[in-house]
Amino acid sequence: MTNTDNLYGSMLEEIEDYAILLLDPKGNVVNWNKGAEKIKGYKAEEIIGKNFSLFYAKEENVKKLPQQLLKEAATKGKALNEGWRLKKNGVRFWASVLLTAIHDENKNVIGFSKVTRDLTEKKRYEVNLQKALFEAQELSKSNESYKKMIEEIEDYDITLLDTNGTIMNWNKGVEKIKGYKAEEIIGKNIATFYTEEDTKRKLPQTLLDEATKKGRAVNEGWRVKKNGTRFWGNIVITAIHNGDNEVVGFSNITHDLTEKKKAEGLAKSLERTQVGLAKIFNASPSGMAIVDIESGKFIEVNKSFQSTLGYTRKEAIGTTADELGMVSAETQQISFGKLKEQGYLKNEEVACINKKGHRVDTIFSVEPFEIQGKNRFLCILHDVTFMKEVEEQINQLNQELNLSLGEQKLANSELEAFSYSVSHDLRAPLRAIRSYTKILQEDYGTALDADALQMMNAVSTNAERMSQLIDDLLAFSRMGKKELNLRRIKMTELAKASLDIVKASLHSPVKATIIINDLLPIVADYNLMGVILTNLISNAIKYSAKAVNPQIDISSYNKNGENIYVVKDNGVGFDMAYYDKLFGVFQRLHGMTEFEGTGIGLALVKRIVTRHGGRVWAEAEENKGATFYVALPTNNIK
Numbered sequence: 001m002t003n004t005d006n007l008y009g010s011m012l013e014e015i016e017d018y019a020i021l022l023l024d025p026k027g028n029v030v031n032w033n034k035g036a037e038k039i040k041g042y043k044a045e046e047i048i049g050k051n052f053s054l055f056y057a058k059e060e061n062v063k064k065l066p067q068q069l070l071k072e073a074a075t076k077g078k079a080l081n082e083g084w085r086l087k088k089n090g091v092r093f094w095a096s097v098l099l100t101a102i103h104d105e106n107k108n109v110i111g112f113s114k115v116t117r118d119l120t121e122k123k124r125y126e127v128n129l130q131k132a133l134f135e136a137q138e139l140s141k142s143n144e145s146y147k148k149m150i151e152e153i154e155d156y157d158i159t160l161l162d163t164n165g166t167i168m169n170w171n172k173g174v175e176k177i178k179g180y181k182a183e184e185i186i187g188k189n190i191a192t193f194y195t196e197e198d199t200k201r202k203l204p205q206t207l208l209d210e211a212t213k214k215g216r217a218v219n220e221g222w223r224v225k226k227n228g229t230r231f232w233g234n235i236v237i238t239a240i241h242n243g244d245n246e247v248v249g250f251s252n253i254t255h256d257l258t259e260k261k262k263a264e265g266l267a268k269s270l271e272r273t274q275v276g277l278a279k280i281f282n283a284s285p286s287g288m289a290i291v292d293i294e295s296g297k298f299i300e301v302n303k304s305f306q307s308t309l310g311y312t313r314k315e316a317i318g319t320t321a322d323e324l325g326m327v328s329a330e331t332q333q334i335s336f337g338k339l340k341e342q343g344y345l346k347n348e349e350v351a352c353i354n355k356k357g358h359r360v361d362t363i364f365s366v367e368p369f370e371i372q373g374k375n376r377f378l379c380i381l382h383d384v385t386f387m388k389e390v391e392e393q394i395n396q397l398n399q400e401l402n403l404s405l406g407e408q409k410l411a412n413s414e415l416e417a418f419s420y421s422v423s424h425d426l427r428a429p430l431r432a433i434r435s436y437t438k439i440l441q442e443d444y445g446t447a448l449d450a451d452a453l454q455m456m457n458a459v460s461t462n463a464e465r466m467s468q469l470i471d472d473l474l475a476f477s478r479m480g481k482k483e484l485n486l487r488r489i490k491m492t493e494l495a496k497a498s499l500d501i502v503k504a505s506l507h508s509p510v511k512a513t514i515i516i517n518d519l520l521p522i523v524a525d526y527n528l529m530g531v532i533l534t535n536l537i538s539n540a541i542k543y544s545a546k547a548v549n550p551q552i553d554i555s556s557y558n559k560n561g562e563n564i565y566v567v568k569d570n571g572v573g574f575d576m577a578y579y580d581k582l583f584g585v586f587q588r589l590h591g592m593t594e595f596e597g598t599g600i601g602l603a604l605v606k607r608i609v610t611r612h613g614g615r616v617w618a619e620a621e622e623n624k625g626a627t628f629y630v631a632l633p634t635n636n637i638k
Helices: 003-014 034-040 058-062 065-076 120-139 144-152 172-178 196-200 203-214 258-269 275-283 303-309 329-342 385-447 450-479 491-505 526-543 576-581 601-611
Strands: 018-023 078-086 092-103 109-118 156-161 216-224 230-241 247-256 287-292 298-301 345-353 359-371 374-383 486-489 513-516 522-525 551-559 562-569 615-620 626-633
Touching: 018 034, 034 109, 058 065, 065 078, 065 092, 065 109, 078 216, 092 120, 156 172, 172 247, 196 203, 203 216, 203 230, 203 247, 287 303, 303 359, 303 374, 329 345, 359 385, 486 526, 491 513, 491 526, 522 526, 526 551, 526 562, 526 601, 526 626, 576 615, 601 615, 601 626
Parallel strands: 513 551
Antiparallel strands: 018 109, 078 092, 092 109, 156 247, 216 230, 230 247, 287 298, 287 374, 345 359, 359 374, 486 522, 551 562, 562 626, 615 626
């Protein structure tokens, strides 16, 4: 056995961040390292000979999870599991456990290796990160800074799903990890990323059901990229609830852990040969280094250490951290001062400097151990630069959201004041204009010439239009505060009633052929749905009036958890180049002399649809008609 082998063998006994032990075929503990004592609280003499099920909670022992893991490892060679485990004092910790079967020369199982890592802090970080991200999203669905932050994250695939598992949004992480662009994946089911065998056993739906029931589902396994290759993904699916605690969708966060998976695979040879320890040391996703305590010089560094800080193994070995310039003066004073004082560091936040001179935020741990009479340090560092950046982005976003909410409250107050002014202050002079104009027309009409009469008619017409404009504007401003009165609506009947209302308001008969197909029912506000249909039908009649054979078709269909209602005409249409003005207040794509209107109707439609959590859009071509679509969610239809 070489000195290097002795080095790694001693390191195995001294490692405190991993519990590494051997089990007999029945799961009884055969050996115990310092990491097991530190993580679980038992000394070797307290635990050797006892069954490893002692670390599992009562409910997991009832479900016979320890026995299932042994059986899986014996059958498949290994078993990987994450979950809550028990320490000696009864406190729970979140553990990542890898069981590997050990065979004799006849391929009989003679025992198992068991490697456990305490990931409690990682677990808390993931939960807090998801909570922060989606609380920020609920507060700012229209906030562009939030949207940009999510879209720009590349190391995590972050998507939103509807209740059926259909993908509703995309970020750069999806493209980087899975190879799909936004237009290729939005609208497809989450099952697209799962292997054929997982899809057959309905794993995607099982995870959605678990998230619906428990609020959250965690899974690790092989997933499929666009090009067909597989990667090992850590998936966290979290249910999103509305104000009534109903599930309205899911968040899906995927992290590519293929390299971590490969590193864990090397643990098979952990108990069979100490050479495997060197491979694990080099394959660890965490940066690791062995340092001579007396001189402070690096004796060995692994690949993750080299990639994190940019120094080659040759550059690092034989030098000190100070000589490499990898620590700032502040770090030397605080963290290294603490190391000299207490002899170790545990999860210390240390700002390192890489070879290029850039700052790398790390969580740094240092543990002393002795090998062949010489004192060494085992240094472990985790790169948390990305986490720091996300935390800063979230803090910045929260500040922006607080500012935006304040601005919104101020805008709402100003809108209420404006609405009051319109309702009370503008109506009085407008009534006076209309009354005096009518008196002049009735009493002095015969005394006025044609030009004067034309001007009087213009004043009267514009006063009427101003009155209608005020009514429409007040309706639009009040819409944001109107409470929704939800009920099941027979949309076919409502469409017919809305058509009757439109016909009664017109001065001349409707020439268009209007077809109202059987429409899907919906749960919504009855009166507001009537406003939508009345506006869309009125517009279709108005803008198709000049067609040779005006035709209007009203229909519906269901797609991806939405009822989509369609109003189509063969009228004048519009130029899609001006589409962005279509649903704006006072925005008109046709002149007043050509078609009447205040320019508020479609803005009112969009506001009502948005209040219901839906979408509205249109397609058109000049002189070839227009089609308007209203999509409303169906998750609350019984």
